[in-house]
Amino acid sequence: MDTAFFSSAALDFMPWSPSKLGVLDSCSQKFVYQYVNRPALKEDEKVVVDNTALELGSAAHKYAELQQKGKDRPTAKLEAFKVVPKTTKNKIKIKSMSRQIDNFEERMKDFKSKNNIILDESELRLAVLPDFKSTDFWNNKSILRGVLDRILIIEKGGKKHAIAIDIKTGRCKSVDHYSIQLESYGILLHSKYDLASVQSAIYSTTSGELTWYPNKILRSSVYVQTNPVIQYINKTSSKLLQGYKAEKGRHCNWCEFRNLCEKENSNNEDGSNPL
Numbered sequence: 194m195d196t197a198f199f200s201s202a203a204l205d206f207m208p209w210s211p212s213k214l215g216v217l218d219s220c221s222q223k224f225v226y227q228y229v230n231r232p233a234l235k236e237d238e239k240v241v242v243d244n245t246a247l248e249l250g251s252a253a254h255k256y257a258e259l260q261q262k263g264k265d266r267p268t269a270k271l272e273a274f275k276v277v278p279k280t281t282k283n284k285i286k287i288k289s290m291s292r293q294i295d296n297f298e299e300r301m302k303d304f305k306s307k308n309n310i311i312l313d314e315s316e317l318r319l320a321v322l323p324d325f326k327s328t329d330f331w332n333n334k335s336i337l338r339g340v341l342d343r344i345l346i347i348e349k350g351g352k353k354h355a356i357a358i359d360i361k362t363g364r365c366k367s368v369d370h371y372s373i374q375l376e377s378y379g380i381l382l383h384s385k386y387d388l389a390s391v392q393s394a395i396y397s398t399t400s401g402e403l404t405w406y407p408n409k410i411l412r413s414s415v416y417v418q419t420n421p422v423i424q425y426i427n428k429t430s431s432k433l434l435q436g437y438k439a440e441k442g443r444h445c446n447w448c449e450f451r452n453l454c455e456k457e458n459s460n461n462e463d464g465s466n467p468l
Contacts, residue, residue, distance in 0.1 A: 198416075198423050199323055199336060202430040208320065208335040211374035214429050219444045221437035226450045238453045248277050250362035253290045253398055254316070254342060257360055260298045261315040261343065266291075290362065293398040297360070300403065301343070311353065312346035312386075319381040325416050327384045337422070339374075339381050352389040355382045358396055358403070365397040368404045377422045379410030388412065 203209070206228070217224040226232060252274045259269035274287050305313065318330035320338035328335050343358040357378040359371065368375075375393035382391050391410040396403045414420065439454050448454070 198418060198420075200427040200430060202433050203336070203426045204323065206430055206433065207323075208333060208338050209426050209430075210338050211377055214373065214425065217429050217432060219442060220440040220448075221432050222439040222454060223444070223448055223450055224433075225437045226453070232450075232453065234449075234453060238456065240449050240451050242447050242449055245278070245283065246363065249283065249286055249290065252277050252287075253294060253362045254360060256291060257294045257297065257342065258315040260294065261301070261313065266295065290398045293401045294360075296401055297396055297398075297403075301345070304345070308347045309349065310345055311348050312344065314344045315342065317341045317344050319385055321380060321384045325380065325384050327381075337377060337380060337426070339377055341378060341381070344382070346386065346388070353387060355386065355388050355391045357382060357391060357393045359393070360396050360398065362398045364399055365395060365402075365404075368395055368406050371395055372406070372408075373422055373425050375406045376408070376410065376420070379415050380420070380422055383410070383412050383415045 199207075213224075213228065216227060256269055256273035259273055260266065264272070270291055274291070277283050277287065301313075318338070318340050320328050320330045320332060320335035322328050322332075322334060323336040330338055341357050342360045345356045345358075347354050347356070357375070359374065375395075378393050379391045382388060389412070393406040393410070394403055395406075418424075445451055445454075
């Protein structure tokens with residue numbers, strides 16, 4: 194298997210995903226807890242985390258998926274949001290989110306009516322091996338995996354082009370902030386399908402805006418050493434070669450390992466640990 198594109202650290206700790214890379218980028222100690230050691234937390238080490246935002250986000254994605262698969266809106270809404278506690282605050286958010294998902298689906302229907310669509314999928318799970326061959330999503334030998342919220346493949350002029358849209362349910366940052374995630378779609382989709390290009394975008398359920406990523410990803414730019422995803426995986430994974438340490442930041446507020454982290458590092462002057 195050709196692994197020339199990836200560093201030894203990248204291969205040691207695969208498979209990677211944009212979210213997994215984000216954990217390592219923000220805090221290498223949390224990365225080790227979450228993906229390497231997976232410690233069993235004692236009662237005094239557990240953290241009570243408010244998962245409401247996560248539950249709402251997952252429900253909104255489920256609502257979009259059910260609509261894409263043909264369920265009527267009332268049924269889809271009931272099924273998708275049934276797990277979310279029906280507080281007054283949540284009801285307001287559900288109403289707003291579902292309205293923006295409805296608007297998104299209308300835009301998709303309008304686009305599909307005007308183009309030759311050969312594939313329309315939601316929550317598509319893709320993965321690739323280090324030699325960039327497509328593989329099963331759960332294959333631990335994969336180097337990169339991702340779940341794509343909405344994929345449309347159109348045929349135009351005898352060539353196939355993919356449109357990958359990521360649905361954001363929280364407050365959105367600039368589209369460039371999500372560049373690694375959106376660039377990763379290029380690798381995953383080009384490996385799975387015979388495509389001329391991949392165009393990505395983010396859709397905000399907060400603002401209702403669809404923002405296009407400016408870089409149209411061509412096959413010629415995917416399997417090269419200069420691909421930004423390959424570079425980012427190698428750069429980020431190299432942090433683990435120097436051991437790991439807690440990196441305090443906003444992420445600490447909702448980290449399930451916060452108490453364990455504080456407990457362990459209170460006995461360690463520099464807060465670092467060897468792997």
